[in-house]
Amino acid sequence: MASASRSRRKPSGDCIFASRPRPVGTHGKYKEAPDKHVNIIYDRRIVRGNTFGQLVVPTTAQADPAEIQRQQEIKRKAIAIKRAQEQCRAKTPEALQGRKHIDVQTDLYLEELSNIIVATDIESQTDAFLDRPASPLFIPAKLFDFDREVQPVLEVLVGKTIEQSLLEVMEEEELACLMAQQRAFHELRNIHLAEVQHLQEKERRHREEKERRIAQQEEVLEKERETAEKIAARAYTKQDLADLVPAAFTSLRSNGYFDDPVETDVETDFLPWLMDEVNSKLERRFTARQLLDNIIHDVAQKRLEQFKEPET
């Protein structure tokens, strides 16, 4: 249910009319012939003069009962027509069970409907602490006493100067106070910070020392363990190897890798001597046989020669 706005706005902010204003013409509705554009003053529809007399009910109005009845009838008819019109006008149906109708603005831009009118207050006032300009000296016919007159001026001057200087001194004091407070804070902070760092350092050193000692200890343990292992390994290997040598010898001997000294002896000494002896004996025999062969040959030769000689 939005209210249609009649006045549109130009971009510059001025309003434009839906219908431009025109001077009232006298055309139209009434039976009289339309005149030219008449001055509004001479228009018969406008009341001139005192209008109070028209509001007073004329004394003869009560006389006519038919008139009153007619008016009452008119009123009743008007009410009946209005009621009929209202009933004919389509209303929105009632809300369903559990729902409620709400009024909603469906225009492009929502309007805020409120009865409160936005108002701002602006006030202006003269400075509260203005100096009151000195009142002009009023010198009636009396003598002018300078000392008495100058006193209030002097008081103001001196008072203001002292106030200002007090302000400045307080400012400097404030700054000095701030710096002193900072300094005290920093001293305390330094003290505690130094303690904290010192303890941290001590802690770090202790921790490092502990770690170093632990590492050392571990090294020692490691070395001991290694030594024990080495000893065990050595004992075991010794035991193992103790058997090794005879076994090796036995196997070598059984494989014939070893020289039997008797055999060697026999081989190296006896047999060559034997061979030599055999050789020499055989040589002697051979020599003997050869000699014998030679003798036989010689004998045979001689016999042959002897044989041959007698023949000749």
Add this chain to the structure above:
Amino acid sequence: MSRDTGAGPDPGRAPVAFGLRAVPRLFEELQQPGSGSRRRALASLCGLMLDPERLHQTVRGGFLEQLKVLLKDEDPSVRGETCKLLHLLSGHSVGREALLSSSLLPPLSQLLDDQSSSCRTNVHRVLNRLTLLPAGADALLSLVPKLMLKLKEEEEEEEVQVLLLSTLSCVSRLDALPALSSDGVSLVGHKLSHRSPNVRREAAAAMMALSVPEDGKRQVCEKAVLPVVVGLLQEEDVEIQANAAGVIMYTVIITAGKQQCLDLDVVPVLLRLLSNQRREEDEEAQRRRRRKALVVYTLRALTSLAEAPDGRRLLLEQLPLLERQSEATEEDQDIQRAAQTLVRAVTWTP
């Protein structure tokens, strides 16, 4: 109270409007390009800023952005006056916060290289005041390399060096790593032997802040700064002594530091400082408060040195003196606790 003095007789200042219109009107005048009128307007503004109400109005009204243009003006006196204005602004906490939240820091830091020395001095003053806020120190962390470069230049005057070192020490307390990475230890160590005691004091404070992280301690040992620091222990000024003791306290936490300090024979010096303290018991409260830092730093340094065997041997001889320190008559809780820790450390057996 309104401080609307019309600056009639002073031709160096612009006329000041009445009431609340003073500051806005002066800022409007500042926007005009003439340098003479700008100077006058700035002078009047400096006068006005002494009033906290006006200062509040300036800060809240967001006029600070206009000052950015002025910081780049050609006239050096305009720049100097703007810096003075910022210096006055940073005297108040609202001013400091506004300075931080506006983007005035980059142009301000460019002015560190300005030709006029008064401009540079004022910039240093502003930066120093900014460190009163922890957020300020945070914002200045990015400026640290540039400040270290400034430290290298020798011809700066004493006040600038003091301010610079003080700013550096505040920032390094927050985070010392940027300063350390820009070779801070050697630069600050150089300043430790400056002729002016103020510079020495601030340099020792900066060195203490630099030696807090581990890297700093190592650099302090490597760069042979410790002899100078031990020399500072024997000075007159309590603050210098306290700062030097602080440097030693932090450095002896690492083993190399312990070794160097024992080589330099620092234990008798520290013990002498402690016994001085005992003797001058009846000082007023403020001086005792300042000595308190010195005493506690010394005790902590001795505690660390007691971890080394040589140090412990030396301290065992002095055990009665130390035990006297930790008596219940000592009023200050911190000193008592520190002395007890020291005694415990000296008499510790594994």
